[in-house]
Amino acid sequence: MTKKFFKSKNGNISLPIFFPDATRAVVRSIDTSDLEETKTQGILVNTFHLWQELGGDVLKKFGGIGKFMDFKGGIISDSGGFQVMSVIKSGNVKGKITDEGAVFHPTKKTKKILTPEKSIEFQIKLESDMVVVLDDFTDPKSNYDEAKVSVERTISWARRSKDEFLKICDRKGLGKNERPYILGVTQGGKYQDLREYCTKELVKIGFDGLGYGGWPIDEKGDFDFESAKTIANNTPEDYFLYGLGVGKPEEIVKCNELGFNVFDCVLPTRDARHGRLYVYDAISMEEIDVHNPNFYKFYSPDKERYFKDDSPVSDACDCLLCKRYSKAYLAHLFRIGDFTAGRLATIHNLRFYSILMEKLRLTNS
Ligand SMILES: [Zn+2]
Known part of the structure; x- marks a missing residue:
């Protein structure tokens, strides 16, 4: 991979870079000053939680999530899709995935829908340095046909996300150097031809990087390096390769050898x-x-x-x-x-x- 830096609002950060989870605009149990002391250079914030709990007005007043937290490193926002799908799948919140987006009912009387467009719109309000497109998570238990449906939906949502991204950037007058990075996410589970197809289709749409989406652990409990390789082999040299939710230190080392240069994971803070x-x-x-x-x-x-x-x-x-x-x-x-x-x-x-x-x-x- 030829990328050497991750460009943040506060300067360039050398790669690889690890983003611990600051889900609700805080790394649990420490403040921003502690975070700086650890020499952590970036954080990942969660679009779904901040959309639900903080809202756009506060972000507008402060000029983005970085200023709200007074954090001067790199910031990635996730699409919110993983959280919406986990709450739906947990059964605590009713909802379903449709071609339009993720529909859910926070209470019996309310209905919300997270569409690819809404996710991008809110992430741009967060003023993160990298926005991530909404994708349709391939369930690890999916058969081939089910995985194919999630891949097609992921590609269609990626196209809609990119269109919305360009529209908002144009409206805000953000030139090429002022825009955040936009990341596509590959799906396809363990089916390597689907992974390859998804990766190539996303590259045709055009992104700054691609993420290894889905569940990276196989049935035996081992890390699925095969899919990581397929994604890396079909991604242009000048892209970021992002191991979403990766991971354990030894997995990071091996994925970095394959060309992955951006990582996030809950492990160090949760542990x-x-x-x-x-x-x-x-x-x-x-x-x-x-x-x-x-x-x-x-x-x-x-x-x-x-x-x-x-x-x-x-x-x-x-x-x-x-x-x-x-x-x-x-x-x-x-x-x-x-x-x-x-x-x-x-x-x-x-x-x-x-x-x-x-x-x-x-x-x-
Ligand atoms: Zn120590």
Whole structure:
């Protein structure tokens, strides 16, 4: 891939880049200042939640989600489709997917519809640096014909999204250099001919990048690198390749080798709140080798032997937790259930991921 930078409103960011989830305009348990300390260079915000809970007026007053949060890194907004489809599939909210869009009923008397056009319109109000088109998620259990329906709908929605995007940009007078990036999303599940077809059709419509959509884990529970390869092999060199929801550190390393350069995932922050910390298997930051098969392990501060341990969680980390506090203090904070435990663990895990990006950049350069 020839892309070297992700252009944000606040400057260029080197690739690869990892965007932790700031679903509702906050990375849970830390504030923007903590986030900056972790050297995290971008975040992913959620269109569906912010559309429902914040609304366009607040965004207009503040001049976008970045200014609202006072965050000066890169911002990607998702299409909102995954959330709408998950709430529909969970059965808690009634709804269905039609060719028009995702129709749902937040209450018995209300009906809402998330169309490809509405998703783009709201994302442009968010003033994110990359907008993502609404796609029709291929259920991992889909047979070939069902997967084909989701691919055709995804392509048709991508076309509508691109048209709406160009229309809004023209109306707002946004020239080529002022527009956000627009990302297409490939579907097709495990059916490689459908993945290839979807990728090629999206390239014909024209995007700044393509995302690996759908569920990337196969029936055996392994990461589906085959689909990642098919997408990468059919995507132009100057595109971003985005592993949506990817992932585990070792999956990021392998996808980066295939050309993927943008990632987001809930894992580091969710795991942190559950007391699962990522620790490099190294005695210093210089010694970290992300191409070693077992380059990290998990640390959970729940064993009695840690209660008096005055060493840091990791010697190969320069985060607030590792620089200042001991394993024993973190174990104590988790034991008493103080919010600070989640905060410090989140800071640590996000620094683990930002170090991973730094190491990959060195490998790629
Ligand atoms: Zn740390």
